[in-house]
Amino acid sequence: MTAQDAPVAPLQDQMGVGKIVAELRALRTASQKSRYRNGVLPALPSREETRAIVAGLVSTLYPRHFGPPELTPNSVDGFLTYVLDKTLRSLEEQIRRELKLNAHASETPTIDDAARATEITAAFAQSLPKVRALLDSDIRAAFKGDPAARTHDEIIFCYPGVAAVIRHRLAHQLYILGAPMLARIIAEIAHSETGIDIHPGAEVDESFFIDHGTGVVIGETARIGKHVRLYQAVTLGAKRFETDEAGALIKGKARHPVLEDDVVVYAGATILGRITIGRGSSIGGNVWLTQSVPPGSNITQAKARSDSFDNGGGI
CATH class of the missing domain: 1.10.3130.10 (serine acetyltransferase, domain 1)
Incomplete structure (x- = not known):
């Protein structure tokens, strides 16, 4: 009998499928015992x-x-x-x-x-x-x-x-x-x-519009008033996660922003923490905001500064 005529083991034997299945069963069983009573x-x-x-x-x-x-x-x-x-x-x-x-x-x-x-x-x-x-x-x-x-x-x-x-x-x-x-x-x-990622716990009042939308994230405890408009890549997120004495996350606490009525948030803005964006405010594109702002605020990025350097200045 030549090497070509020798019987070939089934693919599952070659790959050790039986052993893999047994190991997965053991892991699955241990996990299920830890999660379900009896x-x-x-x-x-x-x-x-x-x-x-x-x-x-x-x-x-x-x-x-x-x-x-x-x-x-x-x-x-x-x-x-x-x-x-x-x-x-x-x-x-x-x-x-x-x-x-x-x-x-x-x-x-x-x-x-x-x-x-x-x-x-x-x-x-x-x-x-x-x-x-x-x-x-x-x-x-x-x-x-x-x-x-x-x-x-x-x-x-x-x-x-x-x-x-x-x-x-x-x-x-x-x-x-x-x-x-x-x-x-x-x-x-x-x-x-x-x-668009909206946690089902977020409270959203009437006349809400997300324009374009790709990349929008709205966290669980966010509160959104009437006639609010968001553009793409806006995040209404948490600033930090509090932990208990054992280091475990404290769940269920309000940790996302409150947007009052008639707020507009432009593309790429990130608003973090339990802060309040006052009624009628406008939050500009790519703004990073972690503090409350009063009604009627107009928040934009700091203006870019243009400097010129001559004869090696600025090195």
């Missing part, structure tokens, strides 16, 4: 199912734009009834999974997960008309604030800032109702689709 593995919320839920909700908020093309004025209500029934049932299941997951990770069991999931889903459903009203104000703000906008329909179809805010307003309702993980999944789906 080693019981609860079902996880589904990212793909959540994506489908978001698509269903968006189509019920704006059915002419994101519903089926054959919709007519007479068939819209029937479409909404069908989609809401299907979507809310799926949402209820994902919320139940999150609640059960939290219960398994907690030292103390929570109340009945199914009943609480139904309660949250019902409250969320009741909030949808309010969400639509807020979104209509956002779309009007975009039309008013962007000279390139030709129609409201163009804004709904095409503007990434509006797409991100639609999803944020849905996620925020889930966040405040008690489903923060599901809210965060929705926020990250929006982030991946638009390049």
Whole structure:
């Protein structure tokens, strides 16, 4: 028998796949034991199912734009009834999974997960008309604030800032109702689709417009007033993270900016910490701001200085 005729071991044997699988199983088991009571593995919320839920909700908020093309004025209500029934049932299941997951990770069991999931889903459903009203104000703000906008329909179809805010307003309702993980999944789906990162905990009032939008970051405890406009690459972030005596991060404290009504923040500006930007203020491009400013402020970068050097001066 020649070397060419010798049997070849399966690829998985050559790569040591069996050993790799065993090592991964041991690591996975140890991790799960540290996170869940009694080693019981609860079902996880589904990212793909959540994506489908978001698509269903968006189509019920704006059915002419994101519903089926054959919709007519007479068939819209029937479409909404069908989609809401299907979507809310799926949402209820994902919320139940999150609640059960939290219960398994907690030292103390929570109340009945199914009943609480139904309660949250019902409250969320009741909030949808309010969400639509807020979104209509956002779309009007975009039309008013962007000279390139030709129609409201163009804004709904095409503007990434509006797409991100639609999803944020849905996620925020889930966040405040008690489903923060599901809210965060929705926020990250929006982030991946638009390049705009809004934590679902951020409170955003009416007539909010993000122009262009790529690279915008808005932290969990940010508070944004009425008629606020942000441009691309704006950060509303935390200045520092406080720790306890053991060095662990203290979570839940207000650590992001407050923007009062009628504030404009231009491209690349970074605003950090629990500071207040007073009503009607304008924050210029690329400004780095860590102190509160009074209403009506106009904050810009320091002017560039031009110096000339002769005969080796400045070396």
